[in-house]
Amino acid sequence: MYRMFIILGAALLLIGLAGSLLGRLPGDFRFTKGNVTVYFPVMTSVIISILCTLIFFIWNKFK
Numbered sequence: 464m465y466r467m468f469i470i471l472g473a474a475l476l477l478i479g480l481a482g483s484l485l486g487r488l489p490g491d492f493r494f495t496k497g498n499v500t501v502y503f504p505v506m507t508s509v510i511i512s513i514l515c516t517l518i519f520f521i522w523n524k525f526k
Contacts, residue, residue, distance in 0.1 A: 474518055478511060 487493075490506030 470522075474515075478514065482507065482511075 488504075488506040488510070490509075492503040492505060494501045494503075
């Protein structure tokens, strides 16, 4: 159980580092009106979803 949490934490750390290095991707929408800004990270969410799916697929394959 602890091993799974360590691997999950490391994966989230890598995803966070990759997100900060990549910055804003095309497909991420930002709307600004006055002093209100709304940000919809659509493409970033799709990429994170694909990466998580691959990680869990590989995890289950070798389990």
